Amino acid sequence: MCSVDDFPSLRASLVDDLVRDGHVRTVAVERAFRAVPRELFVPQDRQRASYADTPLPIPMGQTISAPSMIAIQLEEADLAAGLKVLDVGTGSGYNAALLAAMVGPRNVVSIERHPELLAFARDNLRRADFDIVVVTGDGTQGYAPGAPYDRIVVTAGAPRITRSWIRQTKMGGKIVAPIGRSTFSQILVTATKTAEEKVVMREGTPCAFVPLVGKEGW
Numbered sequence: 001m002c003s004v005d006d007f008p009s010l011r012a013s014l015v016d017d018l019v020r021d022g023h024v025r026t027v028a029v030e031r032a033f034r035a036v037p038r039e040l041f042v043p044q045d046r047q048r049a050s051y052a053d054t055p056l057p058i059p060m061g062q063t064i065s066a067p068s069m070i071a072i073q074l075e076e077a078d079l080a081a082g083l084k085v086l087d088v089g090t091g092s093g094y095n096a097a098l099l100a101a102m103v104g105p106r107n108v109v110s111i112e113r114h115p116e117l118l119a120f121a122r123d124n125l126r127r128a129d130f131d132i133v134v135v136t137g138d139g140t141q142g143y144a145p146g147a148p149y150d151r152i153v154v155t156a157g158a159p160r161i162t163r164s165w166i167r168q169t170k171m172g173g174k175i176v177a178p179i180g181r182s183t184f185s186q187i188l189v190t191a192t193k194t195a196e197e198k199v200v201m202r203e204g205t206p207c208a209f210v211p212l213v214g215k216e217g218w
Contacts, residue, residue, distance in 0.1 A: 007039045010051035014067060017053070023071040028079060032101035033071065038064075040128045041094035041121075058092045060117045062210055065155065070095060072205050073153065076190050077176045079103055083150040086111065086168070088139035088177075089212065093121030095155050097130045108132045109146040111139045113214065140214030142168040149173060156212035157186040161199060164216060169193045183211035183218055 015033045018024040024033060039050040042064060046056050055063040079085070079102045087096045090112035100108045112118040115136050125132055135143060140162050142152065147168035154165075154177035165175050173193050180186030185208050191199035211218045 007037060007047075007050065011038065014051040014053065018068060018071050021068070023068040023075075025075050028102050029071060029074050032074070032098045033067070035101045036094065036097045037128055038067070038094060041092040041097070041124045058117070059120050060114045062091055062114070062117060064092045064094055065209065069205075069207055070098065073155075073176055073188060074098060074102070076188060076204060077151050077153050077174060079151060083107060084146075084148075085109070085151045085153060086143055086146065086149045087153055087155070088142070088165075089155040090118055090121045090134055091155060092117075093124040093128075093130075093132075093134070095153070096121070096132050096134065097125060097128055099153065100130050100132050105131050109143055109149075110134045111137050111143050113138055138214040138216075140164065140212060140216035144168060151176070154178065154212065155209065156217075157183060157207075157209040158212040158217050160216075161189065161191045161201065162216040163197065166191075166193060166197055166199055169199075171195075175199065178207050178209045184208065 024030050039047045042056050053068050055066050083103045084107045085099050087110035090110040096110040142164040148170040150173045152165050152175045157178045175191040178186035179189045188204040188207050191201045193199050
């Protein structure tokens with residue numbers, strides 16, 4: 001097992017690699033990756049692999065995405081302090097923590113459909129000292145009580161940008177989500193809201209996320 005003292009150096013090495021490879025491009029994303037301890041967001045028996053650039057399994061058959069993929073998505077989201085963000089698919093809580101490091105914990109709402117997984121994430125966020133609103137629900141329908149949002153960041157593969165997300169996004173705001181016709185592969189899509197119930201979409205990186213299950217998903 002890695003000792004506690006090893007993790008900061010492993011984290012620094014990973015972030016250096018992400019910057020060198022062009023996945024991390026902005027100071028805001030780099031600072032978030034350097035600040036959030038990824039080892040606290042994986043099962044204990046996976047901590048040795050915390051800073052490998054690979055997805056890792058977490059409870060309920062879900063995964064924590066590879067750091068490079070997370071970085072690409074965060075860069076696409078174009079985040080800044082004070083923006084309000086909905087994180088769809090809490091998972092381990094790691095992405096919510098990175099978002100909180102960038103926009104502020106009070107500006108993040110994270111939604112997860114698995115109550116057991118949400119409990120895992122809450123514990124991880126507590127240990128990492130992030131006080132974020134996390135709720136159980138169908139993320140394909142967003143989270144209306146916290147709307148409208150400047151950004152909606154989706155961390156599971158969906159068949160489409162849902163109408164609920166569009167309605168809950170502020171004018172000029174962005175939705176960043178992996179979209180695909182199958183549950184096995186997607187394209188990272190950035191959708192910018194230009195009018196009521198209308199977005200302009202731009203396709204980016206091919207990716208493969210776990211399927212987003214729900215009324216407007218799979």
